[in-house]
Amino acid sequence: MRRTLSRRSFRAVGALTLAFTLAGTLSAVPAYADPGPNLKVTATVPDGRWLRDDTIPIDLTITNIGDATATEVKAQGSTYSGPYYGFDPNTWGELSHDGPGATFQAGESRTYRLTGRIWGAEAGNPVVRLDVATPADTDFGDNSVDVPVNVIPPETTERVAGQVYGDKNRDGQLTPGEELAGLKALVGGPGIPTELSVLTDAAGRFSFDAVPVGAIRVLYFRDDPDGWLFPEGDVMRLDGSGKYQNQSVQGRQPLEKDLQAKIAFDKARYAPGETAKVTVTLTNSGASPLSGLYATCGDPRGTDIDLKIPQEQWGAFGPAQAGTLAAGERLTLTLTGQVPEKAQYFGKTVLDCGFNGKTYLRGPWASAEAAVPGKRADSRGLAWVDKNRNYQPDDGEGLPNTTVTLSTKDHRLVSLAKTDAKGFVTFPNVAAGEYEFRAVGPWKAVHDSTIQHVAPPYGSEWWVQLEPR
Ligand SMILES: [Ca+2]
Ligand SMILES: [Ca+2]
Ligand SMILES: [Ca+2]
Numbered sequence: 001m002r003r004t005l006s007r008r009s010f011r012a013v014g015a016l017t018l019a020f021t022l023a024g025t026l027s028a029v030p031a032y033a034d035p036g037p038n039l040k041v042t043a044t045v046p047d048g049r050w051l052r053d054d055t056i057p058i059d060l061t062i063t064n065i066g067d068a069t070a071t072e073v074k075a076q077g078s079t080y081s082g083p084y085y086g087f088d089p090n091t092w093g094e095l096s097h098d099g100p101g102a103t104f105q106a107g108e109s110r111t112y113r114l115t116g117r118i119w120g121a122e123a124g125n126p127v128v129r130l131d132v133a134t135p136a137d138t139d140f141g142d143n144s145v146d147v148p149v150n151v152i153p154p155e156t157t158e159r160v161a162g163q164v165y166g167d168k169n170r171d172g173q174l175t176p177g178e179e180l181a182g183l184k185a186l187v188g189g190p191g192i193p194t195e196l197s198v199l200t201d202a203a204g205r206f207s208f209d210a211v212p213v214g215a216i217r218v219l220y221f222r223d224d225p226d227g228w229l230f231p232e233g234d235v236m237r238l239d240g241s242g243k244y245q246n247q248s249v250q251g252r253q254p255l256e257k258d259l260q261a262k263i264a265f266d267k268a269r270y271a272p273g274e275t276a277k278v279t280v281t282l283t284n285s286g287a288s289p290l291s292g293l294y295a296t297c298g299d300p301r302g303t304d305i306d307l308k309i310p311q312e313q314w315g316a317f318g319p320a321q322a323g324t325l326a327a328g329e330r331l332t333l334t335l336t337g338q339v340p341e342k343a344q345y346f347g348k349t350v351l352d353c354g355f356n357g358k359t360y361l362r363g364p365w366a367s368a369e370a371a372v373p374g375k376r377a378d379s380r381g382l383a384w385v386d387k388n389r390n391y392q393p394d395d396g397e398g399l400p401n402t403t404v405t406l407s408t409k410d411h412r413l414v415s416l417a418k419t420d421a422k423g424f425v426t427f428p429n430v431a432a433g434e435y436e437f438r439a440v441g442p443w444k445a446v447h448d449s450t451i452q453h454v455a456p457p458y459g460s461e462w463w464v465q466l467e468p469r
Contacts, residue, residue, distance in 0.1 A: 036136050036138040039143055040065045041060065041131075043061065049241060050150070050151045052151050053190065058130070063104075063107075068106055071134060073134045077129065079129075082122065082125050083125075085149055129144060131143060158211060160187055161244075164180045164183055166226065170290070172250070172359060179203050186221070196208050213240050216237075217237070229252050255362060259285075259293075260282070261281070263353060263366045263367060264279045264368055265277070270339045270370055270371070272342075272343055276307055278337070281330065281331070291357065293317055294321040304340065305350060306349065321358050344372045346458070347374075348434070352365070371433065376429050376430060376431050377430065379415075379427045379453040379459075381424070383466055397423070399443070401421065404416075405438045415428070432459075443468065
């Protein structure tokens, strides 16, 4: 044991000196004869057309070719030459120098996928040196490996081309006559300081002959007079392989252009818990049939006072997403739902629905509301003027001792009161609902003068910001 240790430390210390003086002796002693752990390391970059801005993996394989268990196995890596390659934090896992290290039984082999990126701007490819250590390795000569990290040269360019059409008849494909000519096509992305731009020809074709490679390249269109919607945010990964030379880009008209939606309650007011009936009218004013249509209803304000329509009442327009409307067709759906008890605290119930299609973009919204009278409560709030322009009410910004009014939306006066010294006001015993707030004098609301008066426990004080008229 002693002898083995001292021989090992010789090798670790001054290989050149030893090679000169002890060459004969060393060559006579084969490394595999040493008892003890012996880690051997190999590494490769997995096959791939790697780009300089990619996260590039390195597969590190560690094998214990010795005859004893290797403990406290740790690894590290650094850029040996070329642009700086930095390993991702936490990529080392159990091989980290901050931990206790890994254990390899004699004969055991494992591969670790390390990741990192090229951060340096220098030209060329990095060579990364990986070192693996265990305290009593019998041969350090195989514990280190150099891995070239080869990337597509950043000056590489490739052709990006295709054809654009506006899918007028909504059949999902290019129908003769749908080609979009004279459209501005652009390609941009990190490392392209000025977007490249071309115009489509009479056949709707566009071609960029030399787009620099990069992991994030985006194709988009501008200056379209007819309001076509094109796919947005589709990322092209250009790695020089020329995958994007034959693109078919579909423009779609927003569904809201062809589909009109209306919702109406059958009464102006309901009692809490009552079953309300609504009529939903859908009209296809376009020249092509619509299919795959569906409705999604909800309360965008999250107040939970919306009429709950059981899904099955929507039929094909429900979760099946199979509603159809022929060109010019008008369809009326009669639906019923229970008015939530909570609606009386807000003084109203609502139904807000969006209409969409599986293959369409931007469908219409429709909404309606009905009164649910019942609750009355004091309505208290603050009238304020943002004197220091920090978008929030501060001390001394209340509008004091001013007569203020509450009116219905059709301008009937409901209550009249005076603000206190700090700008607060209470309108007593007001029915829950929506009102207009006004301050008497040279004042007008900055944003909206509408007040949602909600009864306790759901209500809270409101603020109305005013400015000189
Ligand atoms: Ca070794
Ligand atoms: Ca078509
Ligand atoms: Ca302020």
